[in-house]
Amino acid sequence: MSGDEVWARDEPESPCVRICLIHPEARLCTGCLRSVDEISRWPEMTAAERRAVMAELPGRRGQVTRRRGGRKARVPR
Secondary structure, three states: OOHHHHHOOOOOOOOOOOOOOEOOOOOEEOOOOOEHHHHHHHHHOOHHHHHHHHHHHHHHHHHOOOOOOHHHHOOOO
16 A cells, blocks of 8 residues: 555545635635634534535635725625
């Protein structure tokens, strides 16, 4: 067995793209589109739970608008 086979796992990798910013209204990370709960539970989730979250992520894109810096970044309340 090679070293790569030892570390191979049959579960989805994290969708994290290292842009961690929670959108104030959608309550989703603007980088990976997961909720705070999903992010915190990710290490404990089963492979099936992770796949279910991954399947939902593309549909969430419309809920989060990317924010720009400065005055234009303010979200109306």
